[in-house]
Amino acid sequence: MNEIRVIGDAEVAAVGLGAMPLSIEGRPDEGRAIATIHAALDAGVTLIDTADSYHWHAGEEGHNELLVARALAAYGGDVSGVLVATKGGRGRPGDGSWTVNGDPRHLRRAAKGSLKRLGVDAIGLYQLHKPDPAVPFAESVGALRDLLDEGDIRMAGISNVDEDQIREAYDVLGGRLASVQNRFSPAVRDSAPELRLCxxxxxxxxxxxxxxxxxxxxxxxxxxxxxxxxxxxxxxxGVSPQRVALAWHLSLSDRVVPIPGSTRPESIRDSAAAASLTLTEEELTILGGV
Structure with a gap:
C-alpha cells in the first residue's frame, strides 16, 4: 500500500489526524492533547486537520488552531513537512449548536484570523467548512479563489458537499481544487459518488x-x-478494528487520506499504523466497497 498520498502539491502520510476532539465537548486537558499531537508526529503523521469553529465554549473561537500551533512549536523535531488544514464558514455560539456563514466577507476575515492563530505566512490548506444555503455557492468558493490569488492560502478545499458542488468549485477555482472533506466511514458510505468524482x-x-x-x-x-x-x-x-477500517479506506483510492480523531497518544499511534496494513482481496470482498 502506498503510505504517501498527495493533496494538491503536497505529499502527506496516508493517515492524518483530526484534531477536533481535542477542543470540543469532553476534551482532554492540554497536556494530554499536546501529547496526542506529538505522538501523531512521532508516528509519521504529516496532515493535521483543524477549524476555527472547533471549540466548546462561547468566546473560544480558534481554540483548536491555537492548540495545534502550540503543539507544533513545542515539538522537538522537524515540522516543516507538516500540512495543517483548517476550515472556515461555521460557528459555535456555545450552546452546543453549529451555525453556518458562507458570506465571502466573513470567509476572508475568518481566513485572516486562522492565519494569525496558526502563526504562518500562508495557510497550507484552507477549506470551506459547509455550503451556506443563504449564499450562492460560487460566491463562497470565490472567496477561496481570491485568498489563493493573494497568497494567504496555498491550497483550497471544500467540505460537506455533493457532486455538483465539487464540479462547480473545481470550475470556480480554475482547476485548483485540492481536497474534498466529507463524512465517510464503514457505516456511512453515501459519499461514494463524491469519492469517485475526486x-x-x-x-x-x-x-x-x-x-x-x-x-x-x-x-x-x-x-x-x-x-x-x-x-x-x-x-x-490480531490488530484493532479501527486499524482495519482505516486500511480499508486507503484501499479504496490513492486519493483517500482519512483523518481519524483521537484524544490519546496510543489511539493515534494505532491509527497511523494502518498505512502499513495491506488487506487481501478476500478481506476487501468481505468488507465491501463503494
Missing amino acids: DELGVAFLPWSPLGGISRSALDAEGPAARTPFHDVARER
Whole structure:
C-alpha cells in the first residue's frame, strides 16, 4: 500500500489526524492533547486537520488552531513537512449548536484570523467548512479563489458537499481544487459518488469521522450481532478494528487520506499504523466497497 498520498502539491502520510476532539465537548486537558499531537508526529503523521469553529465554549473561537500551533512549536523535531488544514464558514455560539456563514466577507476575515492563530505566512490548506444555503455557492468558493490569488492560502478545499458542488468549485477555482472533506466511514458510505468524482478529477478525498460504526468493545463481544466484518478481520489479523477500517479506506483510492480523531497518544499511534496494513482481496470482498 502506498503510505504517501498527495493533496494538491503536497505529499502527506496516508493517515492524518483530526484534531477536533481535542477542543470540543469532553476534551482532554492540554497536556494530554499536546501529547496526542506529538505522538501523531512521532508516528509519521504529516496532515493535521483543524477549524476555527472547533471549540466548546462561547468566546473560544480558534481554540483548536491555537492548540495545534502550540503543539507544533513545542515539538522537538522537524515540522516543516507538516500540512495543517483548517476550515472556515461555521460557528459555535456555545450552546452546543453549529451555525453556518458562507458570506465571502466573513470567509476572508475568518481566513485572516486562522492565519494569525496558526502563526504562518500562508495557510497550507484552507477549506470551506459547509455550503451556506443563504449564499450562492460560487460566491463562497470565490472567496477561496481570491485568498489563493493573494497568497494567504496555498491550497483550497471544500467540505460537506455533493457532486455538483465539487464540479462547480473545481470550475470556480480554475482547476485548483485540492481536497474534498466529507463524512465517510464503514457505516456511512453515501459519499461514494463524491469519492469517485475526486478520483476522476485528481482531488484528495478526506473522510471525516472515518471510524463511524466501529466500536472497540464489539471486538470481544459475544455473538455475531455485536460485531461487524471489520471486527472479524481484525480478530484474524490480531490488530484493532479501527486499524482495519482505516486500511480499508486507503484501499479504496490513492486519493483517500482519512483523518481519524483521537484524544490519546496510543489511539493515534494505532491509527497511523494502518498505512502499513495491506488487506487481501478476500478481506476487501468481505468488507465491501463503494
